Amino acid sequence: MDTFQFHNMTLTWLKGGTTFMDGGAMFGVVPKPLWEKKYPVNELNQIELPSDPLFIQYNGHNIVMEAGLGYGKFTEKQIRNYGITDQSQVEDNLVQLGVLPEEIDIIIMTHLHFDHACGLTKWENDRLVSSFPNAKIYVSDVEWNEMRNPNIRSRNTYWKENWEPIEGQVVPFSGSLEIVDGIEMIHTGGHSDGHSIVLLKQNGETIIHMADLMPTHAHQNPLWVLAYDDYPMTSVFAKEKWLNEALSNNYWFCFYHDAFYRMIKWSEDGKEIIEKLDRT
Numbered sequence: 001m002d003t004f005q006f007h008n009m010t011l012t013w014l015k016g017g018t019t020f021m022d023g024g025a026m027f028g029v030v031p032k033p034l035w036e037k038k039y040p041v042n043e044l045n046q047i048e049l050p051s052d053p054l055f056i057q058y059n060g061h062n063i064v065m066e067a068g069l070g071y072g073k074f075t076e077k078q079i080r081n082y083g084i085t086d087q088s089q090v091e092d093n094l095v096q097l098g099v100l101p102e103e104i105d106i107i108i109m110t111h112l113h114f115d116h117a118c119g120l121t122k123w124e125n126d127r128l129v130s131s132f133p134n135a136k137i138y139v140s141d142v143e144w145n146e147m148r149n150p151n152i153r154s155r156n157t158y159w160k161e162n163w164e165p166i167e168g169q170v171v172p173f174s175g176s177l178e179i180v181d182g183i184e185m186i187h188t189g190g191h192s193d194g195h196s197i198v199l200l201k202q203n204g205e206t207i208i209h210m211a212d213l214m215p216t217h218a219h220q221n222p223l224w225v226l227a228y229d230d231y232p233m234t235s236v237f238a239k240e241k242w243l244n245e246a247l248s249n250n251y252w253f254c255f256y257h258d259a260f261y262r263m264i265k266w267s268e269d270g271k272e273i274i275e276k277l278d279r280t
Helices: 023-027 076-081 090-096 114-120 141-148 164-169 232-248
Strands: 003-006 009-013 018-022 046-050 054-058 061-065 106-108 121-124 127-130 136-140 170-173 176-180 183-187 196-202 205-209 252-254 261-266 273-278
Touching: 018 023, 023 046, 106 176, 114 121, 127 164, 136 141, 136 164, 136 183, 141 170, 164 170, 205 232
Parallel strands: 061 106, 106 136, 136 170, 205 252
Antiparallel strands: 003 009, 009 054, 018 046, 054 061, 121 127, 176 183, 183 196, 196 205, 252 261, 261 273
């Protein structure tokens, strides 16, 4: 497991499963000759996209950001369509770290699409139960409302199996919320109407987790947004705002879906990688 000590925060990336999704969908209107220079593609035009939660140990809290693909949540058709090659090892990873799922007290969910939220629940004796029964689950109120009442488009990714067992644990917020000192969630919209980003702040340094506004390092350009985005222009403007702030203030960028990097720090103009943590 890859780890990083961020002052008083110990960060560990857990293995949440891997999908291989259509590269064209992941880069939207960007022509393939451009994006394939930045991110490799296989013969089926698919790109590798891990879904690896971040485990944060901080001030006595056991925090998980994003929840991975879970285990045993997919039909054979879904495994084929989403190019799933491996499923979640989150529970095993936590045990290796000496932590039980019952000891997780905070879950941070940037949004609730299946590849982020399937790991919130698990099968136990033929019924679905919470994977982290003692945790408070933080998500924007907009996202939580759509999760429970999806529209004709979003019902393909907002599954009742991922919210019904954890309904009593959810803590919705509006606008922004400091969950604990140094960890802030901010509602951005864009990828989904309720999408949020996360800022980790310690001793004057910041890690920004832009979630699916910037799922990989190759999505740095504000105009390179996903065909999956429900509100692409909102994504563009939110990306531009936060990218400019992060670059000018020397933030780390943290990724959930990147097959190559856990974190990157770019030069102020965004053209060079000046520090990085590789995904091993």
